[in-house]
Amino acid sequence: MQKINPKIINSCRDCTARCCRGLAVVLTIPETLRLVAATGERAEEVIEFRRDVDSRATPHYPLLVRTEKGVEEWFIIIRRQKRDCIFLNGDLSCSIYHDRPFVCRIYPFELDGKTMKKGALCPVKFVTEPNIEFDAARLKKDLFLHEVMARRWSHERGSKGERPDMRAFAVYFKA
Ligand code: SF4
Numbered sequence: 001m002q003k004i005n006p007k008i009i010n011s012c013r014d015c016t017a018r019c020c021r022g023l024a025v026v027l028t029i030p031e032t033l034r035l036v037a038a039t040g041e042r043a044e045e046v047i048e049f050r051r052d053v054d055s056r057a058t059p060h061y062p063l064l065v066r067t068e069k070g071v072e073e074w075f076i077i078i079r080r081q082k083r084d085c086i087f088l089n090g091d092l093s094c095s096i097y098h099d100r101p102f103v104c105r106i107y108p109f110e111l112d113g114k115t116m117k118k119g120a121l122c123p124v125k126f127v128t129e130p131n132i133e134f135d136a137a138r139l140k141k142d143l144f145l146h147e148v149m150a151r152r153w154s155h156e157r158g159s160k161g162e163r164p165d166m167r168a169f170a171v172y173f174k175a
């Protein structure tokens, strides 16, 4: 990727928070538990299960839910009001900035297998920074743990044939 003067780039100031207003923020299970604890809210008030996530655009392992129709793929995302993340303030700042998920920390870069690619939605030319690589490495660790926890939850849940319920999910993981 071509490098450009950091004084000109790496700034979100002139953007209308496109990423926070247009993208589903997909969480790992460990992140979900941390975020619920950090906000002090009930899990179902800040997090939800969704199926309408493009699984090709996220490295997150889906939660597999068995129904009488077969196996469905669900993802955990931060709740949204219309298309806006519920943690986006009126001045376009993030109300959970210090606890924001890894996908937010590394955006506009996204994990693509073992490497990172630039998110197409972002209009600014960024260069990678050392802390982005650090957060990406932490996300990879989280994703590994997430997959193990998701498989266990899915297996123990069995064939209930119901939509996944965030309250029951939080109880299961003692969130
Ligand atoms: S958690 Fe914060 S940074 Fe992430 S999408 Fe929401 S408002 Fe934006």
Ligand code: SF4
Binding pocket: 011, 012, 015, 016, 017, 018, 019, 020, 107, 108, 121, 122, 123, 124
């Ligand atoms: S990361 Fe890109 S899309 Fe998101 S607020 Fe910054 S400039 Fe806008």
